[in-house]
Amino acid sequence: MTTISSPLLLKAARPRNRYVAGLLTWRGVSGLVLVGTVALAGLLAPWLTDADPNAQGPQALATPSGAHPLGTDDIGRDLLSRILHGILTDLSIILTAVPAGALAGAALALLAGTSRAADLVVQRLFDLVLSFPGLILGLAVTAILGPGRWPVVIIIALAEVPYFGRQLRAGVLVQQEREYALAARVGGASRARVLLRHVLPNAVDPLIVQGAVALSVGVFIEGALSFLGLGVRPPEPTLGSLISGSVAYLDTNPVLAAAPLAVTTALVLGFTLLAEALNRGARG
Amino acid sequence: MRTFLFKRLPSALAVLVAASFTVFLMLRLIPGDPATTLAGPDASPATVAAIRARLGLDAPLAEQYLHWLGQVLSGDLGPSYAIGGQVSELIGDGLAATFQLTVAALLLVVLLAVPTALYAVSARRRGLAGVLRALTTGALAVPPFVTGVVLVLVFAVGLGLLPAGGHASLFDAPDLAVQYLALPALCLALPSAAILARYLQDGLERALGEDYVRTATALGVSRRRILWRHALPNALPPAVTVLGLQIGQLIAGAVVVERIFAWPGLGQLIEQGVSRRDYPVVQDLLLLVVVGYVAVQLLTDLLYSWLDPRVRWE
Numbered sequence: 001m002t003t004i005s006s007p008l009l010l011k012a013a014r015p016r017n018r019y020v021a022g023l024l025t026w027r028g029v030s031g032l033v034l035v036g037t038v039a040l041a042g043l044l045a046p047w048l049t050d051a052d053p054n055a056q057g058p059q060a061l062a063t064p065s066g067a068h069p070l071g072t073d074d075i076g077r078d079l080l081s082r083i084l085h086g087i088l089t090d091l092s093i094i095l096t097a098v099p100a101g102a103l104a105g106a107a108l109a110l111l112a113g114t115s116r117a118a119d120l121v122v123q124r125l126f127d128l129v130l131s132f133p134g135l136i137l138g139l140a141v142t143a144i145l146g147p148g149r150w151p152v153v154i155i156i157a158l159a160e161v162p163y164f165g166r167q168l169r170a171g172v173l174v175q176q177e178r179e180y181a182l183a184a185r186v187g188g189a190s191r192a193r194v195l196l197r198h199v200l201p202n203a204v205d206p207l208i209v210q211g212a213v214a215l216s217v218g219v220f221i222e223g224a225l226s227f228l229g230l231g232v233r234p235p236e237p238t239l240g241s242l243i244s245g246s247v248a249y250l251d252t253n254p255v256l257a258a259a260p261l262a263v264t265t266a267l268v269l270g271f272t273l274l275a276e277a278l279n280r281g282a283r284g
Numbered sequence: 285m286r287t288f289l290f291k292r293l294p295s296a297l298a299v300l301v302a303a304s305f306t307v308f309l310m311l312r313l314i315p316g317d318p319a320t321t322l323a324g325p326d327a328s329p330a331t332v333a334a335i336r337a338r339l340g341l342d343a344p345l346a347e348q349y350l351h352w353l354g355q356v357l358s359g360d361l362g363p364s365y366a367i368g369g370q371v372s373e374l375i376g377d378g379l380a381a382t383f384q385l386t387v388a389a390l391l392l393v394v395l396l397a398v399p400t401a402l403y404a405v406s407a408r409r410r411g412l413a414g415v416l417r418a419l420t421t422g423a424l425a426v427p428p429f430v431t432g433v434v435l436v437l438v439f440a441v442g443l444g445l446l447p448a449g450g451h452a453s454l455f456d457a458p459d460l461a462v463q464y465l466a467l468p469a470l471c472l473a474l475p476s477a478a479i480l481a482r483y484l485q486d487g488l489e490r491a492l493g494e495d496y497v498r499t500a501t502a503l504g505v506s507r508r509r510i511l512w513r514h515a516l517p518n519a520l521p522p523a524v525t526v527l528g529l530q531i532g533q534l535i536a537g538a539v540v541v542e543r544i545f546a547w548p549g550l551g552q553l554i555e556q557g558v559s560r561r562d563y564p565v566v567q568d569l570l571l572l573v574v575v576g577y578v579a580v581q582l583l584t585d586l587l588y589s590w591l592d593p594r595v596r597w598e
Contacts, residue, residue: 124302127299128299128302128303128306139539139554139555139558139566139570140307140310140566140570142558143310143311143558143561143566144310144311144313216425219427220427220428223427223429223430224427224428224429224539224540227429227540227543227544228539228540228543228555229555229559230555230558230559240429243429243430243433244429246433247433247436247544250433250436250437250440250441250448251440251441251448254437254441257433257437258437261430261433261434264427264430265425265426265430268425268426268427268430269422269425269426271425272421272424272425276421
């Protein structure tokens, strides 16, 4: 009996295991290590450093020393503390914005699944958002709301909506035509129930890969907005604002740029490796 | 070709009208109006009302929208609110600088991507293809502002080869202009070059696995000729679409790159417009970018149908 049932069981249990299998490759593990290390450093910020990230000290642009392991910035703030707290700011932004964008995109994709007319409207909506290149969208939103943390969250979420939405819409369209969905309809289940209880759980998997990509895009967008002076308001540190603030001192104090550059690169590279690992895992 | 245009033009126009409407309404949704900002905190209500009348902001929204559309179609965009000067001139100057940067970057994208893809496919060494793939992954994973700062650190601060930022006229001092152009163009080009190289490499590998390549090989055609005359023409159309989409990314990416390298283009202008709440400048620039984006997509589709005749009659 077991010889017959085990392949069947394996097949049924496959989709989720595939993602786990993807994570257990060298790409997945190094992605997890990179993201994990950076995130942990941010989360442990209060224990790793005593310095207040926004407190200005008497020594501006100090070289690394015992009191300031990475030195200080142009107005005497401890660089290590600013980087660790900057990681926290970035993480809190992308971990709010990406789920929000995914939820909004998923809601629209489900709406598109209800009728042909709704599908057409939702698709045009995605096209419209996509017809504004990402940063232009950001400029438009900050033109309305002014710079700040929440506009950054909104911009990232908004930029991700069509990507999540299109992916889920494609999945919903395929799954809706499958026998089990038609059978549920014939069995008397309402359209909404079939969509939510049967189609959605089977179409939602590809969003995992999209999520990892979106997290790294979130770091991109936060940094770009900081560079334009349209990001999180100073003095609160972000990875982007630390790098953009260092540009004026590149020739005299390169460590001011090098440290946040290394952290940002590690973080986005980690997300990219995770996305690739999950994607390869999903394709088997 | 004509049927193709007839099919694509209406939807492109619809996107443009929708975009112009969105841009216009977005700026009208801003709490507080530009007249109050311009008049300053101590202005009397009469002064604010006078400024509002002068800017035409007291007219109904529909009338303002039509007036703006008329301005856009006539090419005379009127004066800017806060930056000073005519909007058309401001945009013209910025456009010239951004155009230089984008064209240089586009050239670099093709010059970097096509040889890379051809080399990766023809070298047939697994190690080399792997290294190239890792490099393209890196170029894609790292944000442009990181690349930009690293480029400045290495080439300007470390090696002292190129200036860290600035701009020179291409006509007055061509050699200086190229030096100023090199780093920002490279910074802008790298991610797009990585994407194009990847698509082209995949396309070439797929084409090389086709039956007609096997037939050509059997007939004794040289590998070089197969690659250039048989595989490349078949791998090119999808790559052109990718390149077209990348032009939009280049325009958007230019906003940040211009900031790092102090390049006086549209990016700087749009940033000034937003921070000083100069609505005509922002409104016209956003529309211009969308028009450019839609036009590039149309051109890409046309070019595609020229490269791949099967698309023409769809």
